[in-house]
Amino acid sequence: MDNPVIVAIDGPSGTGKSSTSKAVAAKLGLSYLDTGAQYRAITWWMLTNGIDVNDPAAVADSAGKPVIVSGTDPLDPQISVDGADATAPIRSQEVTAAVSAVSAVPEVRARMVEVQRAAAASAAAGIVVEGRDIGTTVLPDATAKIFLTASAGVRAARRSTELKGAVSVAATQEALTRRDAADSGRKTSPLAKAADAIEVDTSELTLDQVVDRVVALVEQKRATVR
Ligand SMILES: Nc1ncnc2c1ncn2[C@@H]1O[C@H](COP(=O)(O)OP(=O)(O)O)[C@@H](O)[C@H]1O
Numbered sequence: 001m002d003n004p005v006i007v008a009i010d011g012p013s014g015t016g017k018s019s020t021s022k023a024v025a026a027k028l029g030l031s032y033l034d035t036g037a038q039y040r041a042i043t044w045w046m047l048t049n050g051i052d053v054n055d056p057a058a059v060a061d062s063a064g065k066p067v068i069v070s071g072t073d074p075l076d077p078q079i080s081v082d083g084a085d086a087t088a089p090i091r092s093q094e095v096t097a098a099v100s101a102v103s104a105v106p107e108v109r110a111r112m113v114e115v116q117r118a119a120a121a122s123a124a125a126g127i128v129v130e131g132r133d134i135g136t137t138v139l140p141d142a143t144a145k146i147f148l149t150a151s152a153g154v155r156a157a158r159r160s161t162e163l164k165g166a167v168s169v170a171a172t173q174e175a176l177t178r179r180d181a182a183d184s185g186r187k188t189s190p191l192a193k194a195a196d197a198i199e200v201d202t203s204e205l206t207l208d209q210v211v212d213r214v215v216a217l218v219e220q221k222r223a224t225v226r
């Protein structure tokens with residue numbers, strides 16, 4: 001049997017990581033892991049348990065408490081916290097506003113990285129893992145590393161459409177830019193392109209075009225390591 005295929009997909013918010021990763025995993029028969037959902041889940045737990053998310057010591061003290069379980073089916077990605085389905089509440093604006101602060105805490109990252117590596121190790125055929133530090137830190141030996149980008153305006157327009165226009169494109173762009181700066185500027189495993197990652201600018205591409213390009217890159221890499 002072929003070696004498991006590990007695909008790392010990183011990039012800022014709204015570049016198409018989740019849509020692309022799910023479609024690539026489904027096409028290639030691989031598992032799928034959304035690590036952003038895990039950071040959102042721990043943030044949701046902190047907020048619902050009254051932890052001050054702006055107090056890194058309080059967040060660190062509680063980092064080991066919630067039990068976060070991620071499904072790895074690209075057609076039905078689910079996530080639970082302490083046994084309760086968290087798929088919808090982790091997408092709230094409140095969680096989005098707090099997630100960068102929580103995910104900057106080293107104790108939170110250490111815990112999540114452990115869970116992420118275990119998920120990758122147990123995926124028999126292989127896995128597509130998306131996030132911010134997958135190619136640099138979580139899975140530096142991945143078969144293929146992709147770094148998705150898109151202009152800030154395009155990313156904000158995509159997110160605003162997703163929110164059905166409830167938040168203006170300008171306000172969305174401001175929030176995205178602020179979160180990217182926090183995610184790129186933190187000390188522990190910031191958002192960064194790995195030296196050996198292939199950058200794909202999705203600004204002018206349809207989702208199908210991005211998926212086709214990433215599948216081709218993975219197939220190319222797989223052929224060289226077989
Ligand atoms: N290439 C693309 N062209 C147009 N819209 C896209 C493209 N890729 C993703 N989208 C849309 O943009 C939004 C954000 O995509 P998502 O996959 O959630 O990005 P990320 O995971 O990087 O934040 C979604 O509504 C998605 O349908």
Ligand SMILES: Nc1ccn([C@H]2C[C@H](O)[C@@H](COP(=O)(O)OP(=O)(O)O)O2)c(=O)n1
Pocket residue numbers: 012013014035036037039040099100103104130131132133134179183
């Ligand atoms: N590997 C990762 C994945 C996400 N994070 C943090 C930083 C991000 O702002 C949040 C949320 O990630 P998510 O991918 O859900 O964000 P978007 O849906 O792209 O807006 O989690 C991280 O620090 N490391």
